[in-house]
Structure formats: structure tokens, C-alpha cells
């Protein structure tokens with residue numbers, strides 16, 4: 001259903017910087033009806049790959065085919081039509097704030113110039129499907145995050161797409177809401193046979209819903225296969241990191257041997273100050289810091305996991321407390 005062959009994408013240099021090789025020689029095949037996950041760290045090239053699938057970016061080399069149609073070769077008008085068959089949902093929902101829920105879902109149908117009666121029937125059915133019939137006349141600002149994503153899903157399905165692209169669709173949601181949205185996506189996949197391609201930095205999302213997964217790093221797919229075998233027997237260092245991080249997060253007891261491991265959370269506003277303190281400490285090699293994915297979602301902030309000798313960890317925490325004036329919650 002989705003086929004990428006020999007895909008490279010280089011963004012030209014800007015302000016004297018080097019050109020960015022966002023994707024390098026990527027091959028990918030996603031079968032019809034499959035739920036396929038792409039996982040990778042920030043900057044790995046996930047969004048660029050997704051944007052190539054719906055023609056928002058064109059490849060520097062290679063071909064992108066969706067349902068047999070070569071997306072990378074379509075003229076603007078044909079591309080607009082092809083995009084109706086490729087739905088997309090986003091991390092921050094991208095709803096039209098001035099339109100009601102009902103009108104948001106109707107929007108792509110209006111764009112496709114569907115008759116009024118068809119629109120009415122379709123929108124009502126979609127709202128029923130995502131469990132939002134009773135909020136049809138509400139505005140996005142009156143909805144919870146999970147409800148907003150349900151509107152996003154209904155809108156993405158309006159033109160009966162064959163493919164649904166999910167761009168970090170649950171990253172802004174709390175764990176419980178994430179789980180209900182993933183359940184809904186799984187149900188839609190089962191009932192309609194729609195192909196799902198989702199990008200995420202959360203291994204738990206891939207484990208919950210995907211049949212197969214590809215791990216990306218540095219613009220390349222470094223590992224791929226069935227979810228269980230990739231995560232059960234990780235080969236590449238990035239995959240190993242995802243697995244270790246998840247195991248670490250799931251364990252209530254942090255392994256403390258010759259090192260201490262500490263976690264603390266910071267809100268989006270505090271992020272810049274935190275990075276300014278953490279960067280030099282990490283570069284000095286005294287501590288290792290990783291980011292926990294689970295709490296990343298709750299308020300858009302991040303939970304950091306610090307690993308190092310007790311005195312070095314304490315020194316970093318002290319500097320975070322004192323100099324950056326942060327409210328640091330530490331759990332050892």
C-alpha cells in the first residue's frame with residue numbers, strides 16, 4: 001500500500017550551514033491493512049518520511065508510491081485528489097478553532113465538494129464512530145485532549161482514505177487517554193482495513209498497536225521487523241536504548257550499583273534552563289542523562305533520568321535547584 005524505494009531527502013544549506021541529509025536511501029514497504037510504526041529519536045527523519053508519503057515534501061532521490069500511485073510525480077491538482085485518500089492526524093490536533101466539532105469534520109468533505117446531504121450523513125456517522133455525537137456543537141476549546149484527537153481522527157477519515165498517517169498522535173495525551181485513542185485506531189483498522197503508518201518516539205505506542213516497526217536513526221532505517229522480535233531481540237544500539245529505557249521506566253526499583261540513577265521532571269518553561277545546566281555536565285562525561293518518554297506527555301515537559309556517581313548527580317541537581325531556580329522533583 002505504501003512503498004518507498006531508494007528515498008533520499010537533502011534539505012539545502014541555510015545561512016551558510018551544511019545541507020541536511022534528512023533521509024538516506026530508505027526502502028520501506030507497508031502492506032495493505034497493516035499498522036506500521038516508525039520509531040526514532042528526535043531528528044532521526046521520521047516527520048520527513050511521513051511528509052514524503054502525503055506529498056508535502058518531494059524526495060531528492062527515489063520514489064514514493066501509495067496505492068500504486070507515484071506520489072512524487074504528481075502534479076498539484078492530482079496531488080490534491082490523491083491526498084484525499086491519505087488521512088493524517090497530528091500531535092497538536094490542528095483543529096479549526098472557529099468551527100464546531102461538526103464543522104471541523106465536515107471541512108474536508110466541503111473541500112471535496114460533496115453534496116450537503118452526503119456531508120450530513122457522513123459527519124453524523126463519523127462522530128458516532130469516534131464517540132462524540134453529543135459534542136457535535138462544541139468548539140475545540142471546550143474539549144479535552146482526547147476528545148480533540150477524536151475529532152482529528154473523524155476529520156481524517158471523512159473522505160474514506162486508504163491510508164491514515166499518525167504524526168505523534170498521542171504524544172500530547174496522558175497515558176489513559178493515549179490508551180483509549182490507540183484502542184480507537186486499532187478498532188478502525190480492524191473494521192475498515194485502513195493502513196496505518198505512525199511515527200512516534202514512544203516504544204509503548206508501538207508495542208500497543210503496531211504489527212511491524214522500523215527503527216530510524218540518522219536518516220536511515222537501522223532495524224525493522226515484527227514488533228515482538230525487534231524489541232525482544234534488539235540489535236542496533238538505538239533499539240537497545242529504547243528497550244532499556246522502557247524497562248527502566250517500568251521497573252519500580254532502579255538498579256543502583258556503583259552508580260546512582262535519579263529522575264526529575266521539568267515543565268516546558270523550565271526546559272531551556274535545564275538544558276543549559278545539563279549540557280555541560282553531560283559533555284564533561286561525569287553524568288549520563290536520558291529522557292523518559294512516559295512523563296513527556298503529561299504537560300509537554302520532560303522527565304530526565306540522571307546516571308552517575310552520587311556526588312556528581314547531587315552536584316548537578318544542586319545546580320539545577322539553585323541557579324536555575326527550578327522546582328525539581330527527585331525520585332531515587
Ligand SMILES: Nc1ncnc2c1ncn2[C@@H]1O[C@H](COP(=O)(O)OP(=O)(O)OP(=O)(O)O)[C@@H](O)[C@H]1O
Nearest residue numbers: 011020021022040041042043044045046047048049
Ligand atoms: N524544512 C527543513 N529544512 C531544513 N532541515 C530540515 C527541514 N525539515 C527537517 N529538517 C532536518 O532534517 C532532519 C530530520 O528531521 P525530522 O523532523 O524528519 O526528524 P524527526 O525524527 O521527525 O524529529 P522530531 O521527532 O524532533 O520531529 C533534522 O536534522 C531536521 O533539522
